[in-house]
Amino acid sequence: MPTETINSRLTFDRKDYSDETLLHLYKSLLLPRRIEQKMLILLRQGKISKWFSGWGQEAISIGAVNALEEDEFILPMHRNLGIFTGRGIPLERLFAQFQGKKSGFTKGRDRSFHFGSIDHHIVGMISHLGPQLAIADGIGLANLLENNKKATLVFSGDGASSEGDFHEGLNVAAVWKLPVIFVIEHNGYGLSTPNNEQFAFKNFTEKGPGYGIETVRVEGNNVLEVYDTIRRIANDIRENPRPVLVEAITFRMRGHEEASGTKYVPKDLMEEWGNLDPVDNYGAYLQSIGILDEKTKSEFDSEIKAKINQGLKVAYAENAIEAELEEELGDIYASHTPSLVSPGKKSEEKRFVDAISEGLYQCMQKHENLVLMGQDIGDYGGVFKITDGFKKEFGGERVRNTPLCESAIIGAGLGLSIKGWKAMVEMQFADFVSVGFNQIVNNLAKIHYRWGQNADVVIRMPTGAGMGAGPFHSQSNEAWFFHTPGLKIVYPSTPADAKGLLAAAIEDPNPCMFFEHKGLYRSISGPVPTDYYTLEIGKAKLIQEGGDVSIITYGMGVHWAQDVVNELKLSADILDLRTLLPWDKDAVETTVRKTGRVIFLQEDCLTGGIGAEICAWISEHCFEHLDAPVMREGSLDTPVPFAGNLEKQFLPLDRFRNKLKELSDF
The missing domain is CATH 3.40.50.970 (Thiamin diphosphate (ThDP)-binding fold, Pyr/PP domains)
Known part of the structure; x- marks a missing residue:
């Protein structure tokens, strides 16, 4: 025709x-x-x-x-x-x-x-x-x-x-x-904008x-x-x-x-x-x-x-929708009942960075549908060398160097998830996640609540200050995501926790922000079980027990708290949250009931931080158990400075020491 x-x-x-x-x-x-x-x-x-x-x-x-x-x-x-x-x-x-x-x-x-x-x-x-x-x-x-x-x-x-x-x-x-x-x-x-005003x-x-x-x-x-x-x-x-x-x-x-x-x-x-x-x-x-x-x-x-x-x-014949609280809250996350894999008896002393690398390696062995994506993670092994040798072992198809485009790579992780794959996206530095913010808070976090599709994506976030890296390589930005329903936020403080929680995050079908403090990578070591294992997301850990005061913290704050408590010779509970979203309310209430004195320590800037929310919850739900005002300490409300003396002043360690004394003497 x-x-x-x-x-x-x-x-x-x-x-x-x-x-x-x-x-x-x-x-x-x-x-x-x-x-x-x-x-x-x-x-x-x-x-x-x-x-x-x-x-x-x-x-x-x-x-x-x-x-x-x-x-x-x-x-x-x-x-x-x-x-x-x-x-x-x-x-x-x-x-x-x-x-x-x-x-x-x-x-x-x-x-x-x-x-x-x-x-x-x-x-x-x-x-x-x-x-x-x-x-x-x-x-x-x-x-x-x-x-x-x-x-x-x-x-x-x-x-x-x-x-x-x-x-x-x-x-x-x-x-x-x-x-x-x-x-x-x-x-x-x-x-209403015509094309000649668009391009x-x-x-x-x-x-x-x-x-x-x-x-x-x-x-x-x-x-x-x-x-x-x-x-x-x-x-x-x-x-x-x-x-x-x-x-x-x-x-x-x-x-x-x-x-x-x-x-x-x-x-x-x-x-x-x-x-x-x-x-x-x-x-x-x-x-x-x-x-x-x-x-x-x-x-x-x-x-x-x-x-x-x-x-x-x-x-038309269908009745108007009725709000059901349990269903609304229940659909925030894709259903997941983890089958925890207990740590084996054999362990080795490992640095924080090596524990993460080993955990990720074993996850690649366990999950053949896991794809790693990030800038320079291939032959170079990542700027912190966590994926060093991975490309040779697992191939360039699963260990993928990416162009410099955080938003597209996070979105690609969601696309992989839609097809039944798992994705790990490495931010070279946690600061750079801001360029992919929309994908995280509007696509990954909301997609299950909106139409039942899960986002099986873990975003690894090398974070934190103390290395003289300045305003764009040192930010603690976990609070940006703490406000977003649908995400999970994990922030380990020890090598063993880092390995087990990373494996759990990768097993979890929900989007997880996994924070790793750069200052801990090569500064701390500890016994780490050799075989693959997982730890429960959402469970805090009592690092140290005492009766005078409760210190609630996470990440680098755990180590600061231990040092100051030993220095001041205080009897203190140190509760490591480990998971920030969802956070362990039961563990927080238990330690508050025990000591009656509470201080929250965070490396993030003080205003609008995670400590503000948890301290408010304590004041509202545990008021009758308190013997002193709920206190908190964090970094200054400024960008992270570069020069050593400025950065030391910015970080909360000295102010925390003074405030902890004040609280214990109250």
């Missing part, structure tokens, strides 16, 4: 596709359009709270979803309703999601398209948009490691391409040759070569062109893995969301793109070649409307 033109911009070429395929694409296009029409009515009626329209862009989603195999992951955005309908998600569940009902995919905890479904191989977006590209990288990496010849497809709008995550996602995919298709919906505006180039075909990525531009309103292009690319990268950037030229015909409107769009531009409607033009093309007639068109319409009405009927 020859190429036919229905509109000067839309030229349809059926190639060798069957009538059934062409009709299926039309019917697939019609479903999200009819749902949109219905949702706009419901929005005006106040039956849904918000709507992000993909009107005029349906051909991109429908072409893409039909071009991929059903078990290949797609990561959609706001305007990709067709991905969800194209994967056969039951409409009653989709509509329940839009209405915040319990049977929706997020149990009323998130809205619209902010959800995923592993059964349908869809990973939902978060409002920050760009981070999804890195998750696609992780899924693509898992496919590469499994050698399963699968493609992954991720969407981005042209506005989101201004984010750093866009650059990081493309760069990692290019460097690692990941089989990922990046589809850019080039629709003219980021909310200085005209088309993304100019951008791809800079990353070493081939780029293809398609007419995004032409479902046949999108379908054929994505299908061809997917077939190719399954056999020859690499990323490809697909720029789909289209236009957003309605507001960013309905309340925004489109008054900022020139009228003639709206009229021009209105004539390029993907549903109307493709339907007219099928009629022109005799595949679609009015009778069939009407039958499709009736069938789809009936399906929508039935789905709405079921969703």
